[in-house]
Amino acid sequence: xxxxxxxxxxxxxxxxxxxxxxxxxxxxxxxxxxxxxxxxxxxxxxxxxxxxxxxxxxxxxxxxxxxxxxxxxxxxxxxxxxxxxxxxxxxxxxxxxxxxxxxxxxxxxxxxxxxxxxxxxxxxxxxxxxxxxxxxxxxxxxxxxxxxxxxxxxxxxxxxxxxxxxxxxxxxxxxxxxxxxxxxxxxxxxxxxxxxxx
Numbered sequence: 001x002x003x004x005x006x007x008x009x010x011x012x013x014x015x016x017x018x019x020x021x022x023x024x025x026x027x028x029x030x031x032x033x034x035x036x037x038x039x040x041x042x043x044x045x046x047x048x049x050x051x052x053x054x055x056x057x058x059x060x061x062x063x064x065x066x067x068x069x070x071x072x073x074x075x076x077x078x079x080x081x082x083x084x085x086x087x088x089x090x091x092x093x094x095x096x097x098x099x100x101x102x103x104x105x106x107x108x109x110x111x112x113x114x115x116x117x118x119x120x121x122x123x124x125x126x127x128x129x130x131x132x133x134x135x136x137x138x139x140x141x142x143x144x145x146x147x148x149x150x151x152x153x154x155x156x157x158x159x160x161x162x163x164x165x166x167x168x169x170x171x172x173x174x175x176x177x178x179x180x181x182x183x184x185x186x187x188x189x190x191x192x193x194x195x196x197x198x
Contacts, residue, residue, distance in 0.1 A: 001127055002116035004134035011110035013103040013146045018096055019171070020055035020158065023066035026090040029176035033094055033168045035160070042125060043132035043145055043159040050136055051162035052144075055094060060193065061155035062091075068151060068195060076196075083197040090176040096160070097167040101143040103158065104135055121147050136161055143167075 004010075024034050037048035044052050056062040067089065071080040105111065106121050120131065135142055143164040149155035160168060170176075179186065190196065 001123065002114070002120045004114065004116075004131055004138065006137075006139055008114055008138070010102075010135075010138060010140050010142060011105050011113050012142070013098075013105040013107075013110075015099045015101070015103075018057060018098055020057055020094045020096050021059055021062040022053070022055045022092045022094060023062055023089050023179075024092050024176060026088055026176070026178055029090045029092065032092045032170055032176055033165070034092075035162050035165055040125075041159070042128050043147075044129055045133050045136065046126070046129050049133075052132075053160045053164075053168065054157065055096065055160065056149070056155070056157040058155065059091070059189065061149045061151070061157055063189070064151040064155075064193070065149055065157055077194065079193070079195045080198045081195060086197055087178075087180055089179050091179060091182070092176040093171040093174050095169050095171055096158075096164075100167045101160075101164055102140060104142045104145050106145050106147040107156065118148070118153065122150060132159070 024032055028034055033053055035051040035053045037051045038044055039046045039048045041052060041054060056065060067081050067085055068079050073080050121128065135145065141163065144158055144160035146156060146158055149157050
C-alpha cells in the first residue's frame with residue numbers, strides 16, 4: 001500500500017472551469033452544494049474532521065459512483081439499484097472553478113510519480129480514507145482529488161475538500177432535478193449500462 005507523507009511531491013491536475021454533476025438526496029437538495037462530513041465515503045475522513053463533496057463530469061460516472069456501487073447480479077448479467085434510493089435522489093449541476101483549486105491527480109503517470117498505483121486508489125475504504133486524510137493535512141493544502149471511477153477506470157470523478165467551498169456553486173437558474181423526472185433519457189442510460197431498478 002502506497003502512502004502520502006508531508007514530503008510527497010504532489011502532482012496536480014490541469015486547471016479549468018468545469019460543469020460537474022452530483023447525485024444528492026432530494027430531501028437535502030436545497031443545501032447544494034452539499035459538502036458534508038459523513039465519514040462513510042471513499043475519500044472521507046472517518047473522524048469527520050473535514051467535509052467532502054463528490055462530483056463527476058458525466059452522468060454515467062456520477063450515477064454509478066453514487067448509486068450502482070457493487071450491485072452486480074451474475075445470474076442476470078446486470079447491475080441492480082434499489083428503486084427507493086433512486087426515487088429519493090436528485091441530480092445537481094454545479095460550476096467548479098478549477099482554475100483556483102489545487103486538485104491532486106490520482107490518474108495515470110501522476111499517480112505513479114507519487115509512489116502510488118491504481119490498487120491504492122481502489123482499495124478498501126479505510127485505506128483510501130487514510131490517503132485522503134494525508135492529503136488534506138499535506139503542507140500544500142490541496143483542495144481535492146481527481147480519481148478514476150470504480151466502475152470504469154476511463155471515467156473520471158472528483159472529491160472536493162471543504163477548503164474548495166468558495167469555488168463551487170450551483171448552476172444559476174437550474175435547481176436540482178429529481179431523478180424520477182429524467183424519463184426516457186434515464187431509461188436509455190439504464191439499457192446501455194445494464195442497470196435495473198429493483
